[in-house]
Amino acid sequence: MGDKNIVVVGAGVAGLTTAFLLSKNPRYSITIAAKHMPGDYDIEYASPWAGANYMPVSAKGTPAEEWDRNTWPPFFDLAKNHPEAGVHFQRTEIYNRKKDVSSATAAWFADLVSPNPWFSTLFDDFREIPKTELKEGIDNATCFTSVCINTAIYLPWLLSQCLKNGAIVKRAVFKHIADAAAPGVHHSGRPADLVVNCTGLSASKLGGVEDKSVVPARGQIVVVRNSAPAMYATSGTDDGPDEACYIMTRAAGGGTILGGCYQKGNWESQPDPSLAIRIMKRCVAICPELTGGKGIEGLDIIRHGVGLRPVREGGTRIEKEKINGVWTVHNYGAGGAGYQSSYGCSQAAVKLVDEAMGAKAKM
């Protein structure tokens, strides 16, 4: 049993990945405390709604590039060697239309749709699709093999890795981040030596944090039983500057995710039926194979969904500070990149925990 008591607040992909990495260090005794857990579907819990895939949107030369870069090897390993994690390889095609350049979606995807992005050397098979092979309306496109994560399998898998390494998991709702350090929250009953704040969008409201630079970017999806031969994303749509078009088929029977939108500042939790129709039409248009030429009537819908991406101006916050005398390490605000940056961000957060605790992690 470790001698440093740590409470990780949050059981989304940020909290669980950070707890998983921390739990490998025998000096740390970990309690994961959260309002929502894998298995829940709630508008305050972004992680289950994600596609999710690894399609880097980070800008070259930023910390976000490093976090994305550091996340690829663990996901590659999971897809190659650990089928039980629910991650599989998929061919990926990214389409750019020059006319989208000023839209919200194109700004979000600016690096993703570039013909020569930083990640061109990350994937062995990255290549530009020749102009002669491009669909009508597409100006340039790239393809490579990436991964798609079935979040319904992956989040419980992450949790089970934490449990295997001795972490204790419990439900709790905190009004103030320092409340997580109070006696009785950590399973030892003693006050926590350090709190890790992985509260996502709620960091904008949580006492002691109240980070007003964290806002929602609403994403609406349709989950269908149909399969797609590859993952697709486009730089924009003709239906509005904050609408998007992407497709990915999840591993192990998880269905196919049709997206979407990127509606900044929109907190609406319910699916918009008109948007759902537009999403389905756009997806079938770029991938007719979804329904074998039968149009959207050929889609077999499992459910409609809405999630709020925790976007933070200036990017994900990975910092440490003392709040009410308690060491607190923040890891929140990953926006639309919470999975594809998860290991990189969590490694950076673990480094800060090690510094604060004066402990060297053995991984």
Ligand code: FAD
């Ligand atoms: P969350 O998953 O929201 O978890 C927050 C946790 O904190 C929860 O357990 C919650 O209960 C807990 N919590 C909050 N406040 C408190 C409190 N006061 N007390 C106790 N507990 C609290 N990312 C990708 O990388 N690839 C994708 O393809 C992708 N697709 C997406 C598609 C959609 C439609 C959406 C909505 C998101 C997508 N994302 C994708 C983004 C990704 O889902 C998020 O970046 C990620 O889930 C954020 O995880 P998180 O752990 O920070 O937050």
